[in-house]
Amino acid sequence: MKNLKFLFLPFLIFFVHSSVLSQATEDFEVKEHYNKMEVDIPMRDGIKLHTTIYSPKDTSKEYPILMQRTPYSSRPYGEDQFRSKIGPNELLMKQGNIIVYQDVRGRWMSEGKYDNMRAYIPNKKGNEVDEASDTYDTIEWLINNLDNNNGKVGTWGISYPGFYATYSLLSEHPALKAASPQASIGDFFFDDFHHNGAYLLSYWRATSVFGYQKEKPVDTAWYSFPDLGTEDQYQFFLDAGPLSNLDKYYKEDNEFWQQLKEHPNYDEFWRSRGIVQHLKNIKPAVMIVGGLFDAEDLYGPFAIYKSIEENSDNYNSIVFGPWSHGDWARESGRQAVGNVYFGDSISSHFQKDYETEFFNHFLKGNVEAKPELAEAHMYDTGLRTWNNYSEWPPKNTRTRTFYLGDDQKLTSQASDNKEEFISDPEKPVSYNDEIKMVFTPREYMTGDQRFAARRPDVLVFETEVLEEDLKIVGPIEAILKVATTGSAADWVVKVIDVYPHDAENYEETMPHLKMSNYHMMVRSEVMRGRFRNGFDKPEAFEPNKKTEVNIKLQGINHTFKKGHKLQVQIQSTWFPLIDLNPQTYVDNIFKAEKSDFKKQTHTVYGDSALKFSVLEE
Numbered sequence: 001m002k003n004l005k006f007l008f009l010p011f012l013i014f015f016v017h018s019s020v021l022s023q024a025t026e027d028f029e030v031k032e033h034y035n036k037m038e039v040d041i042p043m044r045d046g047i048k049l050h051t052t053i054y055s056p057k058d059t060s061k062e063y064p065i066l067m068q069r070t071p072y073s074s075r076p077y078g079e080d081q082f083r084s085k086i087g088p089n090e091l092l093m094k095q096g097n098i099i100v101y102q103d104v105r106g107r108w109m110s111e112g113k114y115d116n117m118r119a120y121i122p123n124k125k126g127n128e129v130d131e132a133s134d135t136y137d138t139i140e141w142l143i144n145n146l147d148n149n150n151g152k153v154g155t156w157g158i159s160y161p162g163f164y165a166t167y168s169l170l171s172e173h174p175a176l177k178a179a180s181p182q183a184s185i186g187d188f189f190f191d192d193f194h195h196n197g198a199y200l201l202s203y204w205r206a207t208s209v210f211g212y213q214k215e216k217p218v219d220t221a222w223y224s225f226p227d228l229g230t231e232d233q234y235q236f237f238l239d240a241g242p243l244s245n246l247d248k249y250y251k252e253d254n255e256f257w258q259q260l261k262e263h264p265n266y267d268e269f270w271r272s273r274g275i276v277q278h279l280k281n282i283k284p285a286v287m288i289v290g291g292l293f294d295a296e297d298l299y300g301p302f303a304i305y306k307s308i309e310e311n312s313d314n315y316n317s318i319v320f321g322p323w324s325h326g327d328w329a330r331e332s333g334r335q336a337v338g339n340v341y342f343g344d345s346i347s348s349h350f351q352k353d354y355e356t357e358f359f360n361h362f363l364k365g366n367v368e369a370k371p372e373l374a375e376a377h378m379y380d381t382g383l384r385t386w387n388n389y390s391e392w393p394p395k396n397t398r399t400r401t402f403y404l405g406d407d408q409k410l411t412s413q414a415s416d417n418k419e420e421f422i423s424d425p426e427k428p429v430s431y432n433d434e435i436k437m438v439f440t441p442r443e444y445m446t447g448d449q450r451f452a453a454r455r456p457d458v459l460v461f462e463t464e465v466l467e468e469d470l471k472i473v474g475p476i477e478a479i480l481k482v483a484t485t486g487s488a489a490d491w492v493v494k495v496i497d498v499y500p501h502d503a504e505n506y507e508e509t510m511p512h513l514k515m516s517n518y519h520m521m522v523r524s525e526v527m528r529g530r531f532r533n534g535f536d537k538p539e540a541f542e543p544n545k546k547t548e549v550n551i552k553l554q555g556i557n558h559t560f561k562k563g564h565k566l567q568v569q570i571q572s573t574w575f576p577l578i579d580l581n582p583q584t585y586v587d588n589i590f591k592a593e594k595s596d597f598k599k600q601t602h603t604v605y606g607d608s609a610l611k612f613s614v615l616e617e
């Protein structure tokens, strides 16, 4: 079998989080300790799913099965092609587990038709299939056909594989004892391709990977990425203009691009594909993992944990670290997101003290006793320390509400202040101070926001210098009171930690980077204003009418330290992270014409409220 790795490398860097192998892993030769085999497992409808299985050579013991189902290739390559890293982490690899990767239906070497975020069918009839039945049939085959398995199965995966790990909980197979969905997609209307209905234009190139169907099992990529002729993502999309101008870069059989264009609202197409709504009466133990600066899947992990917590009484835990998408899977010591450095060996701590402990307990250990793990192990991204909570978000909090006062001040009393700005789709606010052509956005979530603060179309409000630490935990609620001269608008809220001018620099390895007066983005979110009364009920704004727009920003665990300031920025473009809003109401922005895009004057009123949960120690 020809060596196919080079075909996947650029793609795999994005999706199968290439591990920066520590020296120890390279010393641990997978080939010396594991046998590899590849099987095509028949599902109940006859379709066969390609499955790669690594079994420990030591057959004197029994082992649990750790499985990842993936759309990013089980890495066939043949019996002699071993992954350099297998399993969730190096320790679990060294301890010995049976490790399984499977191409999901319709991807790579598996038969069948792929369906993005395939909808779960609660009461399947006859040979009806979904990812839950494929998981059940696969586990049933593995348990009954693999030597030396101990009859217990765990699932794990990051991002889309995390979605399939979440989905595995719906298989209801009795052998499934533990699942760790990590950076799991929860719903494509709030993760990855959209945020609160705004289309993530910065994800546009990824549509290639999920848009084309393969004809038969293949072990080489069957899709291509359009050549855009530039690495300047901002200029490319600005010059491209309305979204319909992008059609020419995709062949007409890019099914997902058609679906994105035909479903601009949260209709049955998207709703049926969300996994969160189905997570009830879950039995296996669950460890949800996420990155507090995950630009791709931040909604999913929080929503999945919350849904299980509210509808099941299983062991359900959550770990959020100072990570971007999937950082915790790497084994390198230094942890930074963009310009902000958090420390060393943070991922190794998670892998050793949480991930390994979780799987060993529920797949090998004494499951009657609870594991010695915190239910919510959350990193404080201001103090740079871990916190353990008995629940997430913690209940011992008080609400602190800020309003938008005069002189750019956050005030504790609603003010009759109002601020106006001109929002011009021809000169949108960029989402980062350096926009390069990316496959998906990753580092902007801790980006310095001074470039935006100095624009006339970004409103800035901030506290006085804090005289004591202010610890904010959990989601943030923005209840905006706004108006526009147009009939459509997006509203973006950013919460920022303003460092003092004499801030220390966190490490000498990046001497060019100074934290003095750094405006660190801690959390951000957009609301496409048409969805203010429901994601399935788009409504135009009445021009010049004061209107309420509520935006929920995902959870944080951040101490704004004494000497810092808490700042809020409000804007109406965020380009090209999200697509441009024409600012005149059209039914479907994917079909807007150039003439629909108009400069408008937006107003934000001082009785807009920002509600934070302050931890009471």
Ligand code: PG9
Binding pocket: 014, 015, 158, 159, 160, 161, 185, 192, 203, 206, 210, 296, 297, 440
């Ligand atoms: N959730 C991530 C993703 C999905 C679809 C497109 C681009 C990225 C991921 O699986 O990495």
